[in-house]
Amino acid sequence: MYETLRQILRVGIRSEPPPTPAGDDVVVRRLHDDILRTLGRALALRHVDAGSCNACELESQALSNPYYNVEGLGIRYVASPRHADVLMVTGPVTKNMAGALRRTYEAMPEPRLVIAVGACASGCGVYGPDYATVGAVSEIVPVDVAIPGCPPSPVALLQGILAAVSASAAKPR
Amino acid sequence: MNVAPLGLVAAPLAGGVPAQRAQVSSGQLLTACRLAWENDGRLVALWASDERDLHRGFCLRVVLEDSDGLTLLEHTLRDDRSRYPDLTPIFPAANRMQRATYDLLGIAAESDDQRPWLWTQGHATHAFPLRRDFAPVAEMSDEQDEYAFVRVDGEGVHEIPVGPVHAGIIEPGHFRFQVVGEKVLRLEERLGYAHKGIEKRFESMMIDDGARLIGRVSGDSTVAYAWAFAGAVEAAASFVPPARARWIRALCLERERLANHLGDIGAIGNDAGFAFGLAQFSRLREDVLRRNQAAFGHRLMMDTVVPGGLSRELAFEHVHAMHDEADRLARQIVRLRGIYDEHAGVQDRFRNCGRAAPKLARSLGLMGLAGRASGQARDIRCDFPSAPYDLLDVRIATQTAGDVWARVAVRFDEALESARLIGIITTALLDPATMGPVHASGPDLPADRISLGYVEGWRGPVLVALEIGEGNVIRRCHPQDPSWCNWPVVEHAVIGNIVPDFPLINKSFNLSYSGQDL
Ligand code: SF4
Numbered sequence: 001m002y003e004t005l006r007q008i009l010r011v012g013i014r015s016e017p018p019p020t021p022a023g024d025d026v027v028v029r030r031l032h033d034d035i036l037r038t039l040g041r042a043l044a045l046r047h048v049d050a051g052s053c054n055a056c057e058l059e060s061q062a063l064s065n066p067y068y069n070v071e072g073l074g075i076r077y078v079a080s081p082r083h084a085d086v087l088m089v090t091g092p093v094t095k096n097m098a099g100a101l102r103r104t105y106e107a108m109p110e111p112r113l114v115i116a117v118g119a120c121a122s123g124c125g126v127y128g129p130d131y132a133t134v135g136a137v138s139e140i141v142p143v144d145v146a147i148p149g150c151p152p153s154p155v156a157l158l159q160g161i162l163a164a165v166s167a168s169a170a171k172p173r
Numbered sequence: 174m175n176v177a178p179l180g181l182v183a184a185p186l187a188g189g190v191p192a193q194r195a196q197v198s199s200g201q202l203l204t205a206c207r208l209a210w211e212n213d214g215r216l217v218a219l220w221a222s223d224e225r226d227l228h229r230g231f232c233l234r235v236v237l238e239d240s241d242g243l244t245l246l247e248h249t250l251r252d253d254r255s256r257y258p259d260l261t262p263i264f265p266a267a268n269r270m271q272r273a274t275y276d277l278l279g280i281a282a283e284s285d286d287q288r289p290w291l292w293t294q295g296h297a298t299h300a301f302p303l304r305r306d307f308a309p310v311a312e313m314s315d316e317q318d319e320y321a322f323v324r325v326d327g328e329g330v331h332e333i334p335v336g337p338v339h340a341g342i343i344e345p346g347h348f349r350f351q352v353v354g355e356k357v358l359r360l361e362e363r364l365g366y367a368h369k370g371i372e373k374r375f376e377s378m379m380i381d382d383g384a385r386l387i388g389r390v391s392g393d394s395t396v397a398y399a400w401a402f403a404g405a406v407e408a409a410a411s412f413v414p415p416a417r418a419r420w421i422r423a424l425c426l427e428r429e430r431l432a433n434h435l436g437d438i439g440a441i442g443n444d445a446g447f448a449f450g451l452a453q454f455s456r457l458r459e460d461v462l463r464r465n466q467a468a469f470g471h472r473l474m475m476d477t478v479v480p481g482g483l484s485r486e487l488a489f490e491h492v493h494a495m496h497d498e499a500d501r502l503a504r505q506i507v508r509l510r511g512i513y514d515e516h517a518g519v520q521d522r523f524r525n526c527g528r529a530a531p532k533l534a535r536s537l538g539l540m541g542l543a544g545r546a547s548g549q550a551r552d553i554r555c556d557f558p559s560a561p562y563d564l565l566d567v568r569i570a571t572q573t574a575g576d577v578w579a580r581v582a583v584r585f586d587e588a589l590e591s592a593r594l595i596g597i598i599t600t601a602l603l604d605p606a607t608m609g610p611v612h613a614s615g616p617d618l619p620a621d622r623i624s625l626g627y628v629e630g631w632r633g634p635v636l637v638a639l640e641i642g643e644g645n646v647i648r649r650c651h652p653q654d655p656s657w658c659n660w661p662v663v664e665h666a667v668i669g670n671i672v673p674d675f676p677l678i679n680k681s682f683n684l685s686y687s688g689q690d691l
Contacts, residue, residue, distance in 0.1 A: 055392025
């Protein structure tokens with residue numbers, strides 16, 4: 001226990017401030033406000049791998065490491081689509097995952113946002129429509145924000161989440 | 174393997190690992206497999222190709238490994254009515270490979286288990302994607318048929334289906350548990366959700382496009398796949414890339430191993446309720462990835478290893494930085510290992526959990542890091558070291574307990590070994606003797622040639638089999654992930670454990686879905 005605490009002290013806090021989307025740091029500072037105004041609480045994400053190569057997953061997982069510390073921003077991954085505000089989808093949507101993706105989306109309460117994560121999910125990756133894949137996520141469910149990159153870096157992912165939340169906050173309701 | 178006693182003539186195959194190739198009848202195929210098994214050999218890969226356009230029918234290919242190297246056995250089937258012998262009595266792992274071969278090509282083994290493995294249209298429509306005359310059926314349903322899971326009957330037995338969408342950020346797969354109370358009586362895996370037609374995509378691709386695609390078969394092993402592919406291309410052209418490129422390839426491969434092991438040790442700790450482990454190790458992993466970004470322009474080093482060498486130079490400042498980083502990392506890993514070892518709660522969850530005993534591991538063909546945790550002392554870097562590993566003297570890490578604890582222990586040892594190797598490699602890279610170009614263009618590739626690339630990735634051996642056609646075009650490329658052989662062992666390792674321990678056990682193997690579903 002002593003060693004564990006010592007290590008925690010030695011390492012200290014490594015979390016970094018959230019990134020600036022395209023040089024607009026006012027938006028960054030409003031991240032929390034935006035989330036709260038849009039949803040009235042923390043942001044709940046649901047992740048669906050619709051056939052990715054797993055690299056998009058690795059970078060999504062990295063969001064939880066101490067540097068990006070998304071939980072500290074009020075963002076967390078939830079175990080059920082019924083608790084989710086945002087659906088994050090990776091991969092070129094294989095035919096074998098299309099049904100599961102559609103059902104996950106339908107199980108989410110409104111208002112719901114969909115983020116296509118990575119080049120494949122956005123429809124411009126190395127995997128596109130063929131006998132086994134449908135292609136872009138937008139072929140199956142409506143997409144609010146598409147994040148480019150193969151895979152997108154954690155910073156790009158954060159910017160994408162922010163863009164989705166801001167866009168939805170701006171929408172008249 | 175000496176195949177002469179079987180009446181076979183073997184031709185040597187070029188490449189980093191000693192390999193040979195032989196044509197076999199169905200009888201000889203079985204005898205060769207049996208002989209390999211008796212001599213401590215293992216099944217590495219099984220796939221097939223449509224060669225009717227070359228008037229050779231279908232060709233079934235099997236790769237075996239023993240202490241002499243790789244043996245590629247080729248068995249020709251005149252048409253899709255002929256069957257080939259079922260290899261599962263000798264190598265149980267052949268089961269899913271044989272079924273996938275049917276789904277893709279419509280040629281079957283003489284086996285009782287003819288259930289589909291991949292959902293292609295094959296079973297329903299008799300349109301097989303890897304046939305050269307394949308035309309996709311316009312309307313394909315995206316709903317799967319009912320799969321014939323094996324069920325357990327008895328009082329109080331019930332079934333728990335899990336997946337393909339999971340609570341965490343992981344790949345898609347379905348697990349069907351038969352349980353009584355909390356205890357698992359049986360687990361059956363259903364994979365194939367990530368099947369995206371990779372092998373079809375390779376057909377008719379130029380080599381350069383193929384190099385990009387191979388790095389995205391399994392994103393966590395992009396360097397291993399890229400190197401295996403480059404190795405196969407270079408072997409086909411009998412071309413040896415520049416020495417400096419080979420040193421940097423090893424540097425990338427060890428950094429990939431290190432990053433994955435760090436991530437896994439943290440995540441496995443987290444699954445045992447030790448969030449501290451995840452926080453600490455995910456931070457170390459992030460440090461490695463950021464250095465990769467700075468040095469190679471990509472956090473996971475995708476597209477860095479290419480046929481002919483590397484796609485970019487490595488600046489000296491990064492070599493220095495990686496050298497120091499390796500030292501620092503090793504010290505941190507040792508310190509954190511002490512904390513894991515002394516944490517009673519973690520040790521309690523790790524010990525005797527998800528056990529695959531060495532005997533089971535051997536009979537099912539468990540390979541790679543999970544194999545080494547179950548007494549299977551195999552590592553390509555030690556058994557068939559090709560440059561620069563012939564100069565590195567890699568120390569193999571093994572355990573015999575075969576439980577979660579052993580798989581974590583092997584990861585700790587290998588992470589430290591990778592850090593040590595990075596230290597040696599970076600020192601070598603600063604030596605004037607290793608200066609030189611990192612890329613050279615090879616000669617044109619001879620057509621109608623098959624070649625193999627074989628690399629010890631962080632998860633285990635990665636094989637890439639490449640057939641080249643006219644004009645530097647890929648005719649067929651088959652990547653084989655170690656997960657094919659390891660997934661069935663997970664089904665055995667969970668028996669008798671409680672359902673809530675499954676995520677921990679599964680993570681301790683951390684097998685690939687995409688790499689196997691293709
Ligand atoms: S975008 Fe790139 S990293 Fe993401 S799934 Fe596609 S190939 Fe993999």
